[in-house]
Amino acid sequence: MTYTAPSSNTIDNIISQTKFDDKGLISAIAQAPNGDILMLAWMNADALKETLSTGRICYWSRSRQTLWRKGETSGQQQHLLEARIDCDMDAILLIVDQKGVACHTGRRSCFYHGVTPSGLKDTSQPEISAEELYKKA
Amino acid sequence: MTYTAPSSNTIDNIISQTKFDDKGLISAIAQAPNGDILMLAWMNADALKETLSTGRICYWSRSRQTLWRKGETSGQQQHLLEARIDCDMDAILLIVDQKGVACHTGRRSCFYHGVTPSGLKDTSQPEISAEELYKKA
Numbered sequence: 577m578t579y580t581a582p583s584s585n586t587i588d589n590i591i592s593q594t595k596f597d598d599k600g601l602i603s604a605i606a607q608a609p610n611g612d613i614l615m616l617a618w619m620n621a622d623a624l625k626e627t628l629s630t631g632r633i634c635y636w637s638r639s640r641q642t643l644w645r646k647g648e649t650s651g652q653q654q655h656l657l658e659a660r661i662d663c664d665m666d667a668i669l670l671i672v673d674q675k676g677v678a679c680h681t682g683r684r685s686c687f688y689h690g691v692t693p694s695g696l697k698d699t700s701q702p703e704i705s706a707e708e709l710y711k712k713a
Numbered sequence: 714m715t716y717t718a719p720s721s722n723t724i725d726n727i728i729s730q731t732k733f734d735d736k737g738l739i740s741a742i743a744q745a746p747n748g749d750i751l752m753l754a755w756m757n758a759d760a761l762k763e764t765l766s767t768g769r770i771c772y773w774s775r776s777r778q779t780l781w782r783k784g785e786t787s788g789q790q791q792h793l794l795e796a797r798i799d800c801d802m803d804a805i806l807l808i809v810d811q812k813g814v815a816c817h818t819g820r821r822s823c824f825y826h827g828v829t830p831s832g833l834k835d836t837s838q839p840e841i842s843a844e845e846l847y848k849k850a
Contacts, residue, residue: 580830590833603753611748616740618805628828660836663816663824667753669824679800683760687806690800691765693717696727699797 577657577671579631581653587628591621595666601636603667606654606678614654614678615686617644631656633672650709652676666679677703714746714808716768716792724765728758738773738805740804743791743815751791751815752823754781758806768793770809787846789813816841 581589596602600621606614617618617635619627623643625633631652637644646655658671679686690699716775719727733739737758743751754772756764760780763771771793784790795808816823819839827836 582828582830582832586830586832590828593833599771605742605753607748607750611744611759613742613744616742616799644780659828660824661833662753662823663818663820663825663827665826667824669750676715681800683800686799686801687804688800689802691719691727691796691798693719694784695719695723696730696798701750 579658581629581631584629587626590628590661591624593665594621594624594661595664596621599638600607601638604635604670605663606633606670606672606674608674609662609671610686612677613687614618614672614674614684617646624668627656627670628659633661633670647675650680652678652709654678656710675708680706680709682706716793716795718766718768718781721766722805724762727765727787727798728750728761731758731798732801733758733763734803736775741772741807743770743807743809744809745811745840746794746808749822751809751811751821754783761805764806764807765769765796770807784812787813789815789846791815812845817846818841819846820842 596699601618604619621637623634623636633646635644653675654672660669682704683700688700689696738755741756757773760771761772770783772781790808790812797806814821819841820837825837826833
């Protein structure tokens with residue numbers, strides 16, 4: 577899989593069809609080529625435009641209220657292989673090449689609180705410490 | 714994979730740790746066991762409780778503002794195999810056994826608007842017509 581960016585006009589056309597919510601956001605799922613779900617985050621129109629233009633994943637950080645070029649402080653970048661928008665045009669699936677781990681806890685995937693009969697149990701362990709992760713920038 | 718429901722108390726404890734947004738919702742990703750992403754939808758606390766208690770997926774319909782037992786009108790039910798909540802406790806990944814197709818357009822997955830250099834192109838075709846789908850209930 578290799579991602580080829582559409583022209584700027586084509587990207588604008590895609591964005592004009594996208595249904596952003598009342599906060600101007602769509603949901604974005606990042607998935608590895610092997611099917612593993614890495615994380616779920618958010619994009620506004622600017623983040624979507626930058627992502628589709630450059631092929632490097634850029635989200636919108638709701639907590640920091642700013643564009644969030646994934647990996648800008650940790651080095652754990654995501655590069656786009658394929659993008660598909662859903663039937664309602666309000667969510668996007670990103671197949672990505674993930675450098676290192678996706679989760680800020682040092683785990684490969686953010687989805688690690690497994691529901692078990694005795695409550696939530698971690699389904700994976702950190703591959704790198706948060707200290708080491710944020711030292712790498 | 715077989716899902717075993719926790720006790721009611723354990724489910725209440727999981728829900729008390731879940732971070733619902735200002736509309737009382739979390740994002741929910743439905744994934745097939747082979748890794749295919751089927752859809753993204755929403756759950757409020759009641760939908761999450763019903764899903765974890767019964768093992769049958771129940772979302773919250775934002776358009777209808779009601780609990781949405783997936784497949785209640787189409788017969789295309791989803792049954793839980795595994796559930797994992799993310800690091801921020803505001804999104805849940807559901808590995809599901811999907812009866813028939815997930816998308817209301819009759820496609821297996823809702824994510825079918827592929828981004829290509831010449832714009833959005835369908836990456837899959839309907840396996841069943843909407844007419845037939847909503848006649849099955």
